[in-house]
Amino acid sequence: IVLTQSPGTLSLSPGEGATLSCRASQSVSSSYLAWYQHKPGQAPRLLVYGASSRATGIPDRFSGSGSGTDFTLTISRLAPEDFAVYYCHHYGSSPLTFGGGTKVEIK
Amino acid sequence: EVQLLESGGNLVQPGGSLRLSCAASGFTFRNYAMNWVRQAPGKGLEWVSGISPSGSDTSYADSVKGRFTISRDNTENTVNLQMNSLGAEDTAVYFCAKASGLYFYYYYMDVWGKGHKVTVSS
Numbered sequence: 021i022v023l024t025q026s027p028g029t030l031s032l033s034p035g036e037g038a039t040l041s042c043r044a045s046q047s048v049s050s051s052y053l054a055w056y057q058h059k060p061g062q063a064p065r066l067l068v069y070g071a072s073s074r075a076t077g078i079p080d081r082f083s084g085s086g087s088g089t090d091f092t093l094t095i096s097r098l099a100p101e102d103f104a105v106y107y108c109h110h111y112g113s114s115p116l117t118f119g120g121g122t123k124v125e126i127k
Numbered sequence: 128e129v130q131l132l133e134s135g136g137n138l139v140q141p142g143g144s145l146r147l148s149c150a151a152s153g154f155t156f157r158n159y160a161m162n163w164v165r166q167a168p169g170k171g172l173e174w175v176s177g178i179s180p181s182g183s184d185t186s187y188a189d190s191v192k193g194r195f196t197i198s199r200d201n202t203e204n205t206v207n208l209q210m211n212s213l214g215a216e217d218t219a220v221y222f223c224a225k226a227s228g229l230y231f232y233y234y235y236m237d238v239w240g241k242g243h244k245v246t247v248s249s
Contacts, residue, residue: 054235056172063131063222063239064164064172075237107172114186114232116162116174 021045021110023119031127038095040122042108047088052112055084055093058121059104067106068093098124129153131223131240138246139213147208147243149223154238157181157201160226162236163208165219175221177231178206186231190216213247220244 022045030038042053050071056064066075068084071091081096095102103126108119135147149161163175176187176197185197196209206223220242228234 052233052235058172061241063241064224064236065239066235066237069227069235069237105171109172109235111232111235114177115188116177116232118164118172118174121171 021048021113021117023108023110023117025106025108025119025122027122028120029123029125031125032098033127034098034100036098038098038102038124040093040095040106040108040124042086042091042093042119044089044091044110048110049112050087050091052110053084053086053091054109054111055082056107056109057102057104058107064107095124129225129238131225131238133221133223133240133243135243135245137244138248140249141214141247143213143247144209144211145213145245147210147221147223147245149206149208149240151204151206151223151225154225156204158229160229160231160234161197161199161206162224162226162231163197163206164222164224164236164239165217166222166242167216167219170219172222173219176208177226179231180229184230210245215247218245218247 053071055068058064162177199206223240224236225238226234227237
């Protein structure tokens, strides 16, 4: 299953909202769609699993939604620490796959 | 605190071999599947391999099948990645990641190490 993320880059200011898209090449169970945040030199951080369940300790400004082939990660109000690369990930079958990533950068 | 720490060689010539290890702590290692994921320079994340809690089931990305071997030692709480016939395309940061359950699929990766840089170059 190929995951395509858009846009490639989002240029936004702190306090603005962000909408990140992930499209699957075929319908997938929402039970097996996750989102990760990744900053340079750090471990990727799990944000959302099962398409819409926030991981432990993740602020409620992060929310996931979607089903079938279209999934979305929404960040309601960007905090300074939210500028990073975000990946969607399908784990419902082998091989596991990741999207190409969306970079959220400071405008 | 749940922790994963990768280690191993950093630089290898094309055609050479390298072995990476990941030391786990803070959880009951033998109960969880484990994965290796890599990130080539300027690229995104790529799943490399996964292993079941007992080590009896393994799976590989097509890009490494036949060259890489994943294994684990549940007495030492380590998961390993033996990499053979390395090429420049294998240059990447390699992350160890814990699955949230029994399988390397069906379960998301909830804890990751900080990664280990591997460079394949002459």
